[in-house]
Amino acid sequence: MGMFIDLKALVVVFLLSIQTVVSDIDPPRTRLRSTAFGIPGQDAVYDYVVIGGGTAGISLAVRLAQNASSTVAIIEAGAFYEVDNGNYSVLPGLYAASPFYATTEDFPRQPLVDWSLVTTAQTGALNRKIHYAQGKTLSGSSALNAMAYHRGTAGSYAQWAKMVGDDSYSFPSLLPYFRKSCRFSPPDDAKRQTPNATVEFDPSAFDAAGGPLEVSYSNWVDPALTWFERALVAIGLPINAKGFNSGSLNGTSWIPSTINPSTGKRSSSKSSFLQQSIEVDNIFVYTQAQATKILFNSTTATGVDVSTRGVSYTVTARKEVILSAGVFHSPQLLMVSGIGPRSKLEEYSIPVLSDLPGVGQNLQDQPIFSLSQGINIPVQAKSLQAPEALDQFLRNASGPFSSLNGLIAFEKLPPRLRDNISHAALNALRRLPIDEPEVEYLASTTVAPDGSGIGLLSAALSAPLSRGSVTISSCDIAVPPVIDLGWYTDVAGADAQLAVAAFKRLREAMAAIPELTIGPELSPGPSVEDDGEILTYIRNTTIPLYHAGGTCAMGRRNDTRAVVNAQARVYGVENLRVVDMSAVPFVPSGHPQSTTYMLAEKIAENILRGSP
Template sequence: MMLSIGAAAVLALALPVRSGPTESTVLSSFPAPASASYDYVVVGGGTAGLTIAARLAASGSSVAVVEAGGFYETDSSTISTVPGYAFSNPVLAPVEFFPPFPLLDWELVSQAQTGAANRKVHYAAGKTLGGGSAINTMAYHRATKRTHLRWADVAGHLSYTWDNMLPFFLKSAKLTPPDWLKRATPNATFTYDPTVFCTGLPICGPLQVSYAKWVDPTNTWFSVALEAIGMAQNLLGFNSGSLSGGAYTTETISPDAIRSSSESSYLAWALQNTQLKVYNRTLASKILFTSGKATGVSVSTGGAGYALTVAKEVILSAGTFHSPQLLMVSGIGPQAKLQSLDIPVISNLPGVGQNLQDPIFFSVQSGVKTPSLASELADPARQSTIQQQYDSSDAGPLSSAGGYIAFEKLPAASRQAFSPRTASLLAGLPADVPEIEYLAGSFAGTGNGVTTVGDLSAAVLNPFSRGSVTISSASITDAPVIDMGWLTDPADAEVAVAAFKRLRQAWAAPAISSVKVGPEIRPGLAVQSDADILVWIRENAIQIWHASATNAMGTNATAGAVVDWRAKVFGVSGLRVVDASILPFALPGHPQATIYALAEKIAQSILTGS
């Protein structure tokens, strides 16, 4: 599902902001920029950072959050708050030259990708309270049971098995059941498993999870096409430890159809119920150490530098790219690299910034004669009605961020061209881990009967390619050096070509022939051979914004692990990392739900000493 940067984003800028927490309403929680001491300082107010900060503050501990950004509700108007704009958000533009949004995005650009036509790509990363949860496309689902068993094996601790992690999934979020009246669309009914969600207050967590109140008609036809080639509807949904077949997704949307982020949920709750302090628009430049123990963080607000010291721990939650960067400029990382930049080595950890795993995706597009989210939002005659639906009943196209996704292990016919090495690598994955995710999306139509440009995408979920994050100087103000490593392992190339062919099989399904209009639009039927398909993928694949594992969890620092099962950094004390960078490997599908649960788990570990 490719992004459409256009009319919807322009419209979003003009609409009123729907309320969320702002500094003006909780001034006492925003201390003056001056040196201070706390029990805990959390660096990074993103998905994990605000979750763990809220839980620690609720225990009565003194806690400060350091966040370089501000509040997305005021910094980006409705681009981030209204679900219907999630896929047209210009902040996510995955191209080297992109519209700047410095109040919301770190504006990172990768190195030229040698496996992807030497392209440089803008990699959006939330520079705002809420972090990635403030700019993502809101899909919420969990990994598979055997993924968690593999995690437990790598981490060396059974607390990461499915059964042991499920309580933290339950603790983090509250599910609002589907509103069937507002979802009333043919072929859009489904079943799900309510037993794996918290549904009753007050024990539920503050994060809001729900199903879209409006169903994209084009997506209902994609569900038919995917089922026709073997992906039957998953009757339990994607939150019970199984990722197989197709389902309508749960999304981080509140009952009143507003994005639910870590800022609008955990932070909003903490600002009203705890003494949590927030240093927003404040940059952390270095972790401070005394005799190998983290004792605080050097920060600056508006150019004025000062220190926040800790009585207990520093918790680093700056994300997949900035957490390894901050570790390295603070003296934790590959010794040779640190010494080359005259950075005193606190802990020689060769794995810092290594092991970057970044799933990619690409799409095949054809014209259809069905309305869609994109065509509705692009129609000037519909905009007032759409806005009224949203304002008066929290419904209509603006209330929905997505819809239907599907997962599979590639069928036998798709595997025939795999090399023995690729077949062996795939066989090494857990039996219930899917290899491909299929995502449905759309663009506004092009005329001549094409109401919608249907966009069916495939994501390669388990990349064998590895990238890295490193630094070019000892200064945190110099952007991290990012190499995603896309398609540098030939196994990924073979899997991508097979997935591309599955997209074409779905488009060719007789079950959807009645809504198709004209020939394939993108890449077009001139692209036929495996070689041509691979060239096209290298030139067009983009990230799905799920980069992870740059401070991987494990048991052996010499072998590349950076943190242990409790998220404690090897070789020092008083320092943990809690964000997607500590995942030991790329999770299948969308990691947001797992990051919330992980933060809940580590918060409990800290508070109980376990």
């Protein structure tokens, strides 16, 4: 989901003053809104039951509801982020001010929108336990993420197609589904008012008609990011002339975000897909509804047990149950329902319906770490406190409240930085697709306690070789899943060695813009010099980029890691699919939001066509 910053108490004034701007004008109604919501405590029957009203769940449910003869229910454990998290979720510029994004074990809790998940002690991160924010709300993590929108490489999707034995997962075949979900808006240079932040993009990567999800370039640019663009270009990461939505990830680019350019607000699966379809009389939404167990008749999924504040009821599916509970909760719900590794299920006296050892395995997560440096120009966090910021947003949806970051870069590390990487690690890295980048660079800013600006350059491993896992410690869904992110634990040691080399690239980039910087490096500081010291710093400061996936991996039937087939059907049972980032066989490089929407579009079409 990206980096986070701390804003001071002054921001609260703006939070309170703009609460009134987050409500939407009601469209003309053809259905009473109240009839779009299921009633807790009452058993009900629908054609399709979608467990999880997140990024994939809502978009897939809405597409299924386009078949007017079918009814669709969405079962969501949370409620409305606009109410429960307010402007922290609605306004892009306040995203990073949300206190609960803290990754420490004692993070400030926000139980209305976050699952409050904490990992086990991470051996690759000096045994730190990590809070991993995950959306518990309509829209799921599309209500909490940093809104970055771009696609993976053509080579990564070709590898996906090869792994699952289905050419429809190649990039040319997937492009129509990427296009279908979103409505693209070119940059509004009059609002951006930053001529040295020129955007390059490929118009053919988007459909002129498009879908409900808004994809646009921010209506404001943090001035420091233009300097970081110069720095990245200076160290050999040129501007990508087509941007990052045409199947190539190399060089530097200003990327679009899921922001509505007309309102300056976040565009989520709820505010886009669900908002435009709530009047359709065959879609029904259950909020504050915790799915506790998938129900079966023999090995055929028939529905789900649900609990709302201690009241239990059953939602039955005539046709299919579709699990979209996310990378951590989808495997958990499968296991407590009898699908997963036999030994683990028997440990908790769970009857085994399908012995699938891959459930909860293959967890891939992109770790990110940063260096910080004092800079001599105003930064976004400071700009939010300026009197004109609120006026800009209210007047024409521009200014710092309407914007979040927007500059990233990708590369395979250059040869000169590979000299210190072991032969074993290099051999392991050669298994990546030739166009798959190894490292992503992100630029952002924050503000020091004294009000001065701080520049952050960050590096993330975009295709980590390490794998973690998700498992259970109880047959009760209310007991949180056991999460091991597995950072820096690959056998060849490639991830740790890449991280050290990438950190050196961060220092090269910061050194390329001496006109911007003030004083010595703030963190980790110039005293951290040799590879061992750098790696210790990385292990101690790595946080999630919130790009986990692969825990219910798609694959061929003879692959012991595989949980679902190419149509997302769960092996060993009938009428059950998994459609979210847990179903990907690996996480394509960069930010996975676009891939999540694409997968939902693809599987929804598969279902509507009645494909096997």
